Amino acid sequence: MGLLTILKKMREKERELRLLVLGLDNAGKTTLLKRLNGEDVGGTSPTLGFNIKTLEHRGFQLHVWDVGGQSSLRSYWRNYFESTDGLVWVVDSSDRQRLQRLAGATLLVFANKQDLPGALPAGAIRQALDLDSIRSHRWRIQGCSAFTGRDLLPGLDWLLDNIGGRLCPPD
Ligand code: G3D
Ligand code: MG
Numbered sequence: 001m002g003l004l005t006i007l008k009k010m011r012e013k014e015r016e017l018r019l020l021v022l023g024l025d026n027a028g029k030t031t032l033l034k035r036l037n038g039e040d041v042g043g044t045s046p047t048l049g050f051n052i053k054t055l056e057h058r059g060f061q062l063h064v065w066d067v068g069g070q071s072s073l074r075s076y077w078r079n080y081f082e083s084t085d086g087l088v089w090v091v092d093s094s095d096r097q098r099l100q101r102l103a104g105a106t107l108l109v110f111a112n113k114q115d116l117p118g119a120l121p122a123g124a125i126r127q128a129l130d131l132d133s134i135r136s137h138r139w140r141i142q143g144c145s146a147f148t149g150r151d152l153l154p155g156l157d158w159l160l161d162n163i164g165g166r167l168c169p170p171d
Contacts, residue, residue: 016061018083023090024098032090033066064088106162107139108155115145138162 021029030051031041037053051066065084091099109131111122122143126132131141140162142155 015059016063017085019062019064019086019088020084021064021066021088021090024092024095024102026095027090027092029066029090033064036064105137106159107134107137108159109139109141110146110152110155111141111143112146114143114150115148 021033023029033051033053034041036055053064053066055062055064091102093099109125109129111120111125113119114121120128122141126141131139140155140158142151142158144151144155146152
């Protein structure tokens with residue numbers, strides 16, 4: 001393969017993006033993807049495995065990943081998540097009940113692998129991800145080690161207390 005061909009291939013690679021579509025079931029993820037792809041949108045059925053569609057848009061090749069419900073193929077998702085460039089969250093605007101729950105959803109970020117030498121402390125991860133800019137949701141970053149189990153429970157306890165406080169406020 002000549003140098004020019006390699007360079008061309010690298011350029012093409014740069015114009016490939018991987019997008020992950022998430023949201024509650026029935027939000028319309030599969031329909032949205034089909035519509036974007038110019039397919040018939042009548043009669044989608046619950047996504048059992050997953051859909052990957054490659055769309056062309058503005059000179060970009062978009063590999064869009066629509067994750068369904070239960071799937072024995074979940075072990076394959078990993079490879080995909082690792083190189084996600086963008087995350088699309090689809091909401092069912094007519095589902096008032098579940099919308100309320102989403103609005104209040106609490107975010108817990110585990111800064112894992114704190115047992116490794118050289119691991120960035122939770123505060124540094126907090127800065128790198130600019131978590132302080134999140135004002136719409138209650139959030140917390142918890143340094144932990146899933147390997148040793150250290151500080152997993154404080155994270156989980158905070159999450160449950162937070163959700164509990166929201167769903168069943170004290171009298
Ligand atoms: P999901 O992949 O997020 O689980 P689906 O959701 O794409 O399977 O869609 C769930 C249901 O919502 C489908 O209806 C679908 O037709 C409907 N839907 C998706 N997008 C829209 C939209 O923009 N407007 C309306 N009115 N309905 C939409 P069924 O009846 O097949 O369950
Ligand atoms: Mg679906």
